[in-house]
Amino acid sequence: MKNLAIIYWSATGNTEKMALAIAEAAKSEGAAVNLLEVGKASKEDVLKADIVALGCPSMGSEELEEEEMLPFIEALEGENLQDKPMALFGSYDWGDGQWMREWEERMSGQGVKLVDEGLIVQNTPDEEGVEACTQLGIKLANLS
Numbered sequence: 600m601k602n603l604a605i606i607y608w609s610a611t612g613n614t615e616k617m618a619l620a621i622a623e624a625a626k627s628e629g630a631a632v633n634l635l636e637v638g639k640a641s642k643e644d645v646l647k648a649d650i651v652a653l654g655c656p657s658m659g660s661e662e663l664e665e666e667e668m669l670p671f672i673e674a675l676e677g678e679n680l681q682d683k684p685m686a687l688f689g690s691y692d693w694g695d696g697q698w699m700r701e702w703e704e705r706m707s708g709q710g711v712k713l714v715d716e717g718l719i720v721q722n723t724p725d726e727e728g729v730e731a732c733t734q735l736g737i738k739l740a741n742l743s
């Protein structure tokens with residue numbers, strides 16, 4: 600059974616909705632899912648997981664949220680993440696996804712294996728957005 604950690608930050612619930620849809624789909628495919636708000640997560644939750652999905656909306660000016668998610672990512676940067684399968688996701692509003700492109704580069708620089716392009720959804724995930732999250736959850740649960 601694959602062990603999937605889904606760790607996210609969300610202020611108004613949009614990224615949380617994505618996390619829940621990913622989690623539900625992965626569970627229905629038989630994965631053991633550890634779904635955590637980043638404030639309740641430790642880097643051990645990442646290190647012990649077979650697969651990791653990290654979620655954060657675009658905050659600041661195309662940046663990661665800086666009180667909880669950014670320190671969490673910085674703490675991970677001291678660890679061995681080589682070849683760790685990882686997916687990134689998050690909600691945004693008026694931007695063009697720059698925060699996600701930079702986040703992908705940052706995580707790739709740590710040696711993680713991004714399983715897909717970062718999944719970005721504008722504001723609250725609509726039916727199509729939820730479906731994209733569902734597909735990501737299925738994919739993560741079935742990684743070989």
Ligand SMILES: Cc1cc2nc3c(=O)[nH]c(=O)nc-3n(C[C@H](O)[C@H](O)[C@H](O)COP(=O)(O)O)c2cc1C
Nearest residue numbers: 609610611612613614656659661690691692693694
């Ligand atoms: C302080 C603040 C800064 C933001 N900065 C950006 C930004 O740079 N680019 C963007 O596309 N959206 C930006 N947004 C919009 C959020 O990414 C968007 O509302 C998102 O849906 C929030 O996700 P959440 O419900 O998971 O908190 C910002 C929102 C806030 C409150």
